Amino acid sequence: MSHTSLISSTPAGASKPRGTILGRTVAVLAAVVLFATNPIWGQPTLRGQAQNEPRNFDARTKVNSGVDHAPSAAQLAAVERARAEHSGLLVRFDRTTGATRSLSNPVGPLTREALGGDAMGSALAYLERNLDLLGLSAEDLDDFEVSESVRSSVSGATHLYLRQTYADIPVYNGLLQVNVLPDGRILSVNNGFLPGLRGAVNTLRAARGAERAVARAAAELGITLRGNPKVLEELSDARRTTVIDPTGISLEPIEASLAWLPISRGTARLVGNVQIYTLDANHW
Numbered sequence: 001m002s003h004t005s006l007i008s009s010t011p012a013g014a015s016k017p018r019g020t021i022l023g024r025t026v027a028v029l030a031a032v033v034l035f036a037t038n039p040i041w042g043q044p045t046l047r048g049q050a051q052n053e054p055r056n057f058d059a060r061t062k063v064n065s066g067v068d069h070a071p072s073a074a075q076l077a078a079v080e081r082a083r084a085e086h087s088g089l090l091v092r093f094d095r096t097t098g099a100t101r102s103l104s105n106p107v108g109p110l111t112r113e114a115l116g117g118d119a120m121g122s123a124l125a126y127l128e129r130n131l132d133l134l135g136l137s138a139e140d141l142d143d144f145e146v147s148e149s150v151r152s153s154v155s156g157a158t159h160l161y162l163r164q165t166y167a168d169i170p171v172y173n174g175l176l177q178v179n180v181l182p183d184g185r186i187l188s189v190n191n192g193f194l195p196g197l198r199g200a201v202n203t204l205r206a207a208r209g210a211e212r213a214v215a216r217a218a219a220e221l222g223i224t225l226r227g228n229p230k231v232l233e234e235l236s237d238a239r240r241t242t243v244i245d246p247t248g249i250s251l252e253p254i255e256a257s258l259a260w261l262p263i264s265r266g267t268a269r270l271v272g273n274v275q276i277y278t279l280d281a282n283h284w
Contacts (some may be wrong), residue, residue, distance in 0.1 A: 171261075226248075229249065
């Protein structure tokens with residue numbers, strides 16, 4: 001069994017996130033331990049790091065170096081139809097998944113009128129009517145939760161963040177953001193959903209527990225443990241949320257939970273997501 005880590009670190013003085021939001025700086029050290037059957041990439045590390053060296057490591061960058069999923073014909077046709085209606089439409093594709101990553105129009109909104117009774121109704125109606133445009137299917141909208149709904153006191157716009165889930169387990173950074181104007185028109189969309197998630201997952205059962213995920217995260221930080229980390233609390237939720245004793249690892253109790261890590265189109269892995277406040281008090 002192999003274990004692959006995804007690590008990012010941010011100075012502790014930065015704001016700690018309330019949730020993973022597209023477009024925000026993620027101020028969190030997330031050590032993601034991948035439960036896979038075959039090793040497919042190397043182990044990044046923070047040890048011996050130079051003072052000004054970038055402190056973000058994502059093993060998916062290496063494994064996806066040759067991946068290039070082009071948008072589908074239906075997707076491109078939908079883009080052309082949308083551009084015929086909105087000549088200034090800006091579209092960005094995600095080449096690792098083939099999905100449409102963002103939709104915006106610098107000279108106006110994406111719709112001419114509200115599509116629902118409230119911001120959420122308009123957002124869902126837009127998504128359901130534009131699945132081809134986004135490179136998604138109806139099944140991709142079956143499982144999600146509302147991560148946040150934020151109304152701007154300045155513009156009056158509502159910013160909706162839908163988190164993709166499967167089996168009640170969230171997708172890491174899997175957020176679909178819809179920005180809705182006060183009159184219900186759709187301003188822009190940022191899409192972080194993985195197309196075909198249900199068929200992309202590798203397992204519904206974690207091969208190892210949260211203690212092992214924390215031990216792997218500690219190893220990546222160059223911390224030698226005398227024994228296995230101790231579980232302080234374990235919830236019975238689908239995400240197996242677990243609080244681990246931080247002694248010798250973190251300045252605060254460590255919370256670990258399950259998540260889906262999207263690799264590329266057709267590939268997602270069940271992982272342990274861990275947050276650590278480093279002992280030098282410099283980083284989350």
